[in-house]
Amino acid sequence: MRPRSRAVSDEQKAERRSTILQTALTAFADTAYDELTMDRIAADAGLAKGTLYLYFRSKEEVFLALCEHELGRWFDDLDTALQTRRAEMSINGLVELFAASFAGRPRLLRLLAILHTGLEHNVPYAAALGFKTLLKSRTEATGALLESYLRFLEPGRGAALLIKIYALIIGFEHLSEPSGVVREVLSQPDMELFRVNLQPALLDTLKILLMGLAYEAKYRQA
Amino acid sequence: MRPRSRAVSDEQKAERRSTILQTALTAFADTAYDELTMDRIAADAGLAKGTLYLYFRSKEEVFLALCEHELGRWFDDLDTALQTRRAEMSINGLVELFAASFAGRPRLLRLLAILHTGLEHNVPYAAALGFKTLLKSRTEATGALLESYLRFLEPGRGAALLIKIYALIIGFEHLSEPSGVVREVLSQPDMELFRVNLQPALLDTLKILLMGLAYEAKYRQA
């Protein structure tokens, strides 16, 4: 292969990095993380495998960066949607807002589900620190926004709520993506109990959680 | 290696199977699933590798059986504890009851966290069906028990509650077990937000969930 034009300026380099991430995201749509090879990503991106390692130090770092990026977009959407609101929100309103933020982001939800078992291994300290630092600041910022719209949410509990939502995403994502034989088993009529539909399950539980928080607040006051 | 005494009777065979599971469980305590080899389990159990395959058809089947077994014991405890109660339970009472049931079962929680990504692959249909069938019947039975102690839980919602709890277990298990560098990162003072302690996090969220359900029931009546 003829070497691709060189990315010299920082801007060009950022663009190339971005290309790699976009390629990985696209490939991830139809291939599980474990089945997705660096070879495939390089080929899809029209780059040599070695080039990937100029921009990322490991496969995990690629997907961690991808996760970071997609999380960033998710927070952007969420923050924008929240800031559009004028006054206090109802629980239902918030749930709908979350519903909208999840829609069209199946790959983000899948990335979160493997984040702790797959992506946070084999990355340098700096990368992990960067990721967590960013995640923290955005979680806190959005958490604070939530607090301002939900009266029952005491100061500092917005971020904690988001952590709970992470857990729910991971959990329901696992439950909703059975693989191989299990899919077959679950297709039996009497296995309806285990047929989990990600979005409804997630949103239903989120709503209950919010109601619980509201109740708790009221209860505490009394 | 000198052949171990033969398991001839059904009882002896059940015992040997049990030995293998116990060995796997013990080894799993200090080694991640991926790092745990069939070689290791065989050696620990004082058996030849081939013998393992006489009792289980694959590594996954070993751990699926283990999961099944541990889940069974968990349900046993839970059912016993519930049946001991006379009358209606408070939310706090139930949370404590769950707390007691989780205590001393860190490996079950870890097994559940990898159940869907690791264990349900490479297993024959029959094994998967058996597992799910058992899990279903116990989930429904314990779900029904829950319904009888929690006034706000409508008929049929007990099992659904347990599904939510599975999701919470999986999610918080992932959040609470950072690995390698991430552990280091999270040990920084300002990373407190992400330092998740499994039991408290799980129980706290469970309590909120239960309150939400209670609130929802009251709300619906009104």
Next chain:
Amino acid sequence: MRPRSRAVSDEQKAERRSTILQTALTAFADTAYDELTMDRIAADAGLAKGTLYLYFRSKEEVFLALCEHELGRWFDDLDTALQTRRAEMSINGLVELFAASFAGRPRLLRLLAILHTGLEHNVPYAAALGFKTLLKSRTEATGALLESYLRFLEPGRGAALLIKIYALIIGFEHLSEPSGVVREVLSQPDMELFRVNLQPALLDTLKILLMGLAYEAKYRQA
């Protein structure tokens, strides 16, 4: 499994041995030698695996005995057919006679094709000696018969002719049983050259061989 009735008398033992061979032969009809396990044979025969080893010392010995048996029946047929003839035979007559002897014996031909690579390994000296001794006496006897019907076959050349026929069987058997992808490749229209039909190919070549021998004899006389 309840132990099968014991074979005590020599006759009973011979019968059991025969059962095993018949079972192996039947199983061999639809399964390649390598894919055929001792487990399968034992199960099909309604015996325990260990019992097989009371009658044969190895898998190879089972199939060597099977080959011996089937060869015996083939020689029986051949000899009978030859002895029925009164006078000298034509080449075509002999070819037809061979054709009849091969018909209904696809498994014998397949056994011969793996005899040297598979069956003659891992057998005790005595078994190999017995097999070869029997094969020799029958080859020589039938060879002699052939000599008496084919004028052009000089004394001692009948057995040599049979050896050539063994070689042809092995060779064409290999050519006629492509496996997997190759079968696909050969199904292409332009690959007709390699589509070998065992019986016709074998008999055609045999006829030419006999003509060559006849020609050689005539030529030598002149």
Next chain:
Amino acid sequence: MRPRSRAVSDEQKAERRSTILQTALTAFADTAYDELTMDRIAADAGLAKGTLYLYFRSKEEVFLALCEHELGRWFDDLDTALQTRRAEMSINGLVELFAASFAGRPRLLRLLAILHTGLEHNVPYAAALGFKTLLKSRTEATGALLESYLRFLEPGRGAALLIKIYALIIGFEHLSEPSGVVREVLSQPDMELFRVNLQPALLDTLKILLMGLAYEAKYRQA
């Protein structure tokens, strides 16, 4: 292991591929196909095992390529020898020509003997197709050459003759390479019948075959 110098140009890569094949051929001289491991070939070639898989997709593909290569050289020799001739050839002349072509190629003959049972498995369709296509074109070309030198060979029968020769090679190769105990058995004085010497047996039968074809042609004319 220190990485071997890199094969960058196509020429260098072809050379490395060639090195691997040569190494395999050399190792094959003293080790049976089944006993020959990829580990051994890699070590002998001074390469990492993974490197082998850069050039061939499986062990079978290595040996199929080897077979293709050796067959190519054999056809080259045969064609050259044939084209050197001016006029019609005698049967004896042709047999000698074949004798010369086989001499020094014991490994090709052994490869042919395992081609159908061993090498044509586990190979991608394209590889099998390529092999068969090449073999077909060379078989037809050399077949046509044979037709031009052997008056009695009707058009189109040259390739068919070569197919018969393949069968003979496979068959006699098997007969001539007894293994283990059988070799011992055959070393007994009275087992002379089964002591097959590859070259003489092959050439003798080939000669008879050619005479048969000649006879058949003459017979048909009359």
Next chain:
DNA sequence: AATGAATGAGGATTCATTCAT
């Protein structure tokens, strides 16, 4: 004699990562 539980050797293959060019 019959059983069947236990043994354990044995090898191809993938793919993230490196580094010479």
Next chain:
DNA sequence: TATGAATGAATCCTCATTCAT
């Protein structure tokens, strides 16, 4: 910077055979 050839660790599973019961 870009390339892509080279590396090599790492592990599951089968199945003929044995031998205690």
